Amino acid sequence: MSSLDWAILLLTLVVIIVYGVYKSRGEKDIHGYLLGSQSLPWYHVCLSVMATQASAITFLSAPGLAYSSGMSFVQFYFGVPLAMIVLCITFVPIFHRLKVYTAYEYLEQRFDVKTRALTAFLFLIQRGLSTGITIYAPSIILSTILNINTTYTTLFIGCLVVFYTVYGGTKAVSYTQMLQMSIIFCGLFAAGAMVVHLLPADIGFVKAISIAGKMGRTNAIDLTFDLNNKYTLWTGLLGGFFLQLSYFGTDQSQVGRYLSGASTDQSRLGLLMNGLVKIPMQFLILLIGILVFAFYQYNKPPVFFNSFELNKLEKSRYKPQLDQLKLQYEHIHEEKESAVNRMSKALDANDTAQISAGRSALQLADQREKTVKKQVTDLMLENDKHANTDDNNYIFLSFVTQYLPKGLVGLLIAIIFLASMGSTASALNSLASTTVIDIYKRFVHKDGSDMRYLQASRLATVFWGVVCIIMALYAGKIGNLLEAVNILGSYIYGTILGVFLVAFYIKQIGARAVFTGAILTQLVVTALGWHEVVAYLWLNVIGCALVILFSLAAELFLHKKTGTRPVS
Structure with missing residues (x-):
């Protein structure tokens, strides 16, 4: 940051903590401490x-x-x-x-x-x-x-x-x-x-x-x-x-x-x-x-959103395998981005056949991405059996x-x-x-x-x-x-x-x-x-x-x- x-x-x-402590000053009994003196609107x-x-x-x-x-x-x-x-x-x-x-x-x-x-x-x-x-x-x-x-x-x-x-x-x-x-x-x-x-x-x-x-x-x-x-x-x-x-x-x-x-x-x-x-x-x-x-869909996501776990793998003896998986992942995303652009044009033209074909192509690419990601998490576990292989909680944070x-x-x-x-x-x-x-x-x-x-x-x-x-x-x-x-x-x-x-x-x-x-x-x-x-x-x-x-x-x-x- x-x-x-x-x-x-x-x-x-700091403002939040100081404000809360200031507003609650003077609490001297259990009624005020546990129920806020029952005074809130x-x-x-x-x-x-x-x-x-x-x-x-x-x-x-x-x-x-x-x-x-x-x-x-x-x-x-x-x-x-x-x-x-x-x-x-x-x-x-x-x-x-x-x-x-x-x-x-x-x-x-x-x-x-x-x-x-x-x-x-x-x-x-x-x-x-x-x-x-x-x-x-x-x-x-x-x-x-x-x-x-x-x-x-x-x-x-x-x-x-x-x-x-x-x-x-x-x-x-x-x-x-x-x-x-x-x-x-x-x-x-x-x-x-x-x-x-x-x-x-x-x-x-x-x-x-x-x-x-x-x-x-x-x-x-x-x-x-x-x-x-x-x-x-x-x-x-x-x-x-x-x-x-x-x-x-x-x-x-x-x-x-x-x-x-x-x-x-x-x-x-x-x-x-x-x-x-x-x-x-x-x-x-x-x-x-x-x-x-x-x-x-237009910007390549990380192959794994938890950067701490990914960095550990990059510093391990499994780095060559990880690099190969990253390359596969990049090629899949390029195909996926092309399919998304075709889908966008099909939506503009309201072309039902092309929309259906685009949907199938995108879902297939999505599944291939998940397969590569699974191989990455398997490597993480081989490197460290205690590794956290669920990066769901890191997706929004990584974007931010x-x-x-x-x-x-x-x-x-x-x-x-x-x-x-x-x-x-x-x-x-x-x-x-x-x-x-x-x-x-x-x-x-x-x-x-x-x-x-x-x-x-x-x-x-x-x-x-x-x-x-x-x-x-x-x-x-x-x-x-x-x-x-x-x-x-x-x-x-x-x-x-x-x-x-x-x-x-x-x-x-x-x-x-x-x-x-x-x-x-x-x-x-x-x-x-x-x-x-x-x-x-x-x-x-x-x-x-x-x-x-x-x-x-x-x-x-x-x-x-x-x-x-x-x-x-």
Whole structure:
């Protein structure tokens, strides 16, 4: 990066951290530290909720996912608006009325302490692991720019976020997130405009999308009903709905964001606006990936986007084989560029036969490129069996650092850092609040002072920061980061959501029955996910349904065994 880019990046990070620390000064009690004194307006809640969900993974992996496989991932978010409506009707007013710090406090009031402890434990496992992945994402950026191992950059990023989260708590997180999202929106539009500007003069936005579409990259909607297809309209509406409902309704990283709203109405309005904005925002991010794909039809892409791993191979004894593969790759791209130009002329002439022939030629060249790339990654593994051979997360970053003008590079990299800082800080804050309220205060020290709990919250934040950093050090081996986070959540969210739905709507089910149902469900869902029986989004539906069914069956069994009436 240039000196200007570094200046913009560092200035943006410093301003964000100083602003958050300044706005959160004076927090002296646990209510202010964990809930921001419940004083935030709806737009603040909306931006904080969005920033918590839109981590650096979103801005690194989503364009790469669109580049590799198209727009179908946008269907994942189709359940968000429906989930927001359900949350506003049920979860939000209940949580506000009970004046809880965490979602799991309610479950003890409805069931018993072991049900509360179980759901809190499941949340801590899921959120602790996934937060490690969100810390790893921006470390990719620094490692690529500085050409150093991600271990060092992961430690730096993790410590930076832990610092201001420990100091300021929820209010520091929320105020920094509001400023972060404002910058992020501006940067996204600038990035999209620049990709179009960098295309050849005769290739505008519409033609670029058309060419990408002929190569199978604009498949936004899939109406097929296939349980093994991860992204269809039905997995998005049904599986996505249950995942989003559980995420926003039972995951403390999100519950803590809207519980900081000044009133029930402010929290509701913030969530509804999030539901309206989320799909267009995600569509734009994926569209940028499609435009980058179109750009690389006219400009030769790297044979492997992770420059750190590629440089290791170039310095190894396998360099002669790599050079031969690079030469093949260059010849294939030249053929591909000729086919793209023929396709462009065919589109101008609306020549159906030539368009069809061009599509076939492009798809064949695309497949040949993938074959060469596979041979490169095989060489990487021969050279180093621990090499990271998935460069999906590096595609957008490689484009940004190589082709965008000075200044904008620094801003876009700052955006990815900001996104990571926002979502990671929210997660650490929620892990600390759940640990202190649901574990420490409930089981260890029940009658402590506010100052004791405040200190415990800060220590818990440090503890979870260390855990998440350790997890981040191993995150490079799990493939596409965006999918990894959602797959991990799908193992657990359905179970937690099922417990909450039983608590809200099925009053005849008691504590022993729902606890038994949750344990059995988690075992079944884990087995289904481990053996990949269905696409991961369906695990959310299955998990939620099984908790309800198992709980009903357990309640009937207990009723018959004891001869008592079910709980009402």
